[in-house]
Amino acid sequence: xxxxxxxxxxxRHLDIRCRHAWYGRKEMTAPSxxxxxxxxxWFCILILSVPTIIVVGASFTTxxxxxxxxxGFTFKWYEKIALARDLQQAFFRSLFVSTVCLIVSVPxxxxxxxxxxxxxxxxxxxxxxxxxxxxxxxxxGSGIGMMLIFGEWRILGSLWPIGVALAVINLPFIIWSxxxxxxxxxSDLELAASSCxxxxxxxxxxxxxxxxxxxxxxxxxxxxxxxxxxxxVSLLLTDARTVTLxxxxxxxIRSIITPxxxxxxxxxxxxxxxxxxxxxxxxxxxxxxxxx
Numbered sequence: 429x430x431x432x433x434x435x436x437x438x439x440r441h442l443d444i445r446c447r448h449a450w451y452g453r454k455e456m457t458a459p460s461x462x463x464x465x466x467x468x469x470w471f472c473i474l475i476l477s478v479p480t481i482i483v484v485g486a487s488f489t490t491x492x493x494x495x496x497x498x499x500g501f502t503f504k505w506y507e508k509i510a511l512a513r514d515l516q517q518a519f520f521r522s523l524f525v526s527t528v529c530l531i532v533s534v535p536x537x538x539x540x541x542x543x544x545x546x547x548x549x550x551x552x553x554x555x556x557x558x559x560x561x562x563x564x565x566x567x568x569g570s571g572i573g574m575m576l577i578f579g580e581w582r583i584l585g586s587l588w589p590i591g592v593a594l595a596v597i598n599l600p601f602i603i604w605s606x607x608x609x610x611x612x613x614x615s616d617l618e619l620a621a622s623s624c625x626x627x628x629x630x631x632x633x634x635x636x637x638x639x640x641x642x643x644x645x646x647x648x649x650x651x652x653x654x655x656x657x658x659x660x661v662s663l664l665l666t667d668a669r670t671v672t673l674x675x676x677x678x679x680x681i682r683s684i685i686t687p688x689x690x691x692x693x694x695x696x697x698x699x700x701x702x703x704x705x706x707x708x709x710x711x712x713x714x715x716x717x718x719x720x
């Protein structure tokens with residue numbers, strides 16, 4: 429670095445000394461940089477993991493109130509939630525809502541993601557603004573809007589409108605996922621299929637759709653997990669007959685916080701871990717992270 433700056437590039441010995449000095453400097457700073465980097469990484473992991481560790485640990489306590497570290501070790505709280513009829517019904521309602529959200533969002537999000545990646549859309553700026561809505565508009569605003577619309581249509585009190593509402597609100601996530609996968613797809617494959625006599629539908633079904641399937645699977649799993657754990661919108665759209673699991677947990681903690689609620693929260697953690705494992709098996713976490 430000093431040789432080029434001071435105009436002594438022709439001096440071979442000085443150039444060699446400069447290189448040794450530069451590499452020595454890198455070797456001196458690299459270990460400290462690595463230590464600082466991994467310290468920050470593990471600190472962030474610890475901060476993000478502490479709430480989950482506390483909740484999961486508290487679900488095994490033998491006490492009648494949530495405590496951490498847990499007092500003893502028992503599975504009785506998991507047995508209690510397995511036998512609780514209200515929690516079972518709320519869990520199956522959440523599964524139904526998540527399934528409706530998945531059925532609505534996957535075809536719409538897939539086609540919209542392909543359209544954004546492949547075609548020039550006249551109102552593309554408006555579409556980009558829509559994709560930012562989950563991060564800019566509070567969920568309370570979206571939930572109240574959905575409540576007013578569904579109330580006007582007289583469909584409040586049913587489960588399927590909750591799934592539709594969650595699909596509409598979280599749709600940008602699957603659109604992002606599919607458009608990212610479509611952007612990395614080689615367009616020559618579609619041209620080759622067309623030149624071999626394949627029609628538009630055959631090209632889409634046998635070439636385009638398998639090519640963007642990692643994005644479809646990623647977005648679909650994300651939509652399912654988001655719908656399964658959504659609380660605020662579900663609170664506004666449910667009644668006493670259609671309470672989902674997050675709303676049921678909220679109703680229970682309004683009176684007293686017992687370890688069985690920590691066990692229910694641990695079930696959500698297991699569902700999230702299963703979704704990550706399934707994503708790794710079907711798509712691969714490397715492909716998922718690159719798409720982000």
